[in-house]
Amino acid sequence: MEQQRTARVWGLIFAHARADGRPISIDTICHACADAFGATGVTIALTGDLAAYEPVSATSPAAQLSADLQVTFGEGPGLAALADRRTVLVPDLDAAETVTRWPVFAPAAVKAGIRSVHVFPLLLGAITIGVLEINHATSRLLLPDEIGDSLIFADAALLIQTHQLVHLGADPADPRLGQVERWAEVHQATGMVAAQIDADLTTAFVRLRAHAYVSGRSLREVAHDVVARTLRLEPWMDNRESED
């Protein structure tokens, strides 16, 4: 049924990367997403140590401007989605309620040629690393199917940003690809590793995945060992992990 959705979205991302002749990056995901939705522009902004909202990729001048406006004025749907850690769907930036909510950003974005914005946080439980913003020149609300696809694009951005190593030779239908893990043990292990290495969850998740990759095992197997306490990850500086 909808199992194909992940494969289809990753297929679009792969096609872009192949056409560019470059590995999949945040830029690739933005462009593939813009094409998929016929968007005026797509932006990805990440939360960093220096700024809570840092645009790192924009597919068009309008998209770049929308992000810059939010940085400048400190308000807007991207910032709201980050604060709430939740999807923000704005079908009409010119609607009275929207202008009330973002009195500076909304009129400026409309002037820049953007009429609707859909923002999807790059989210995995408590991990929030940024937002995916899809801009349209017309007033519209994405269809449920499009929202499903958007969530997968956001998942893809999260995985790429947390150093998922995706080979272009991989099959987009490979169920291991692009899957933000549903298995509870992976999330439990992420929490355990965060406590073990005294780091935030994002770092712990990256470490867990790196360990799986380096040891040539699946994330789920590694997570299982962490939860069973046969594997512990040590704090940074020392890459050796103890196993018994």
Next chain:
Amino acid sequence: MLYRRAAQVFVELADTLVAEFDVIDFLQSLAERAVEIFDVDAAGIVLADPRGTLTLVAASSEEVRLLELFQLQEEEGACFDCYRSGTAVTCADLSADLSRWPMFSATARELGFSAVHAFPLRLRDQVLGAIGLFNAGPGGLSDDTLTVAQALADVATIGILNERTLREHRVITEQLHFALNSRVLLEQAKGMLAERAQIEVGAAFAILRKYARDHNRTLSSVARELIDNRGGMTDLIAAATKPAD
């Protein structure tokens, strides 16, 4: 008797819809109450993620094997069939037809379950997930029970969709995504508590829940604080470390 128990639970659940609402708390209460109302041995709620795969969001017990049994149903089983068809699926005796769900039936029977029933979480023509009921002894459900179980599934649907829909432009897919993500956050918090207190992950849930209850807070807010405040929440860690009486 069934109706009286059910009515009481519905009123309680309705109460939680107004105060500070936490979808995970709500579904968790619902799963626990389902066990009491229907006098079954286990209950759980699975939701479909944007990809259409089923993931467990709440279960009457955090017993690891039970959670695995629900997770197994992303491929086959009563909840899976129920989700696909949008109609109730019941199996009074798993041993009577082993070919129906070979993997699921084997695991369920290993865990000591003989009967399983699943009811769809449905909104008009869309199916959001399913609630599954497990029984140790074989046997079907009465017509009354079927009616009340579907009503409980409908209450679950309302809980998932109701939250904040009035304030923002929400669509079902997004609501489901939010509920599922809340469960992921809870799993991360369980892992963190287990490591900090050096207890089993399976034991962490009950401690988080009790702490939330004792402090009149939602499960999600306690989980969130534990994750955000890495060195803090020492009272929760102390409570977890203390041997059970």
